[in-house]
Amino acid sequence: MTNQTIIYLVAGTCATVAIGAWIGLLVVPAWQSYSRIWERVAASFLTLYVLATLLVVGALAGVAVAYYWDRIAA
Numbered sequence: 001m002t003n004q005t006i007i008y009l010v011a012g013t014c015a016t017v018a019i020g021a022w023i024g025l026l027v028v029p030a031w032q033s034y035s036r037i038w039e040r041v042a043a044s045f046l047t048l049y050v051l052a053t054l055l056v057v058g059a060l061a062g063v064a065v066a067y068y069w070d071r072i073a074a
Contacts, residue, residue: 030046
């Protein structure tokens with residue numbers, strides 16, 4: 001396996017786990033909280049904002065670690 005293949009495998013696995021967590025922890029409870037179909041669709045759509053926020057916070061944390069890595073590692 002090449003390094004690039006390993007990177008793709010890890011990224012794909014992380015993306016699969018993240019999507020599964022989003023569905024299991026956010027979409028399913030939002031869907032089950034309402035009885036009308038339009039309410040369910042709206043609640044499921046609003047979970048995308050939560051997902052986007054989590055992705056942005058995670059990306060910012062990754063950038064912060066990369067930026068301060070020389071101070072963290074020492």
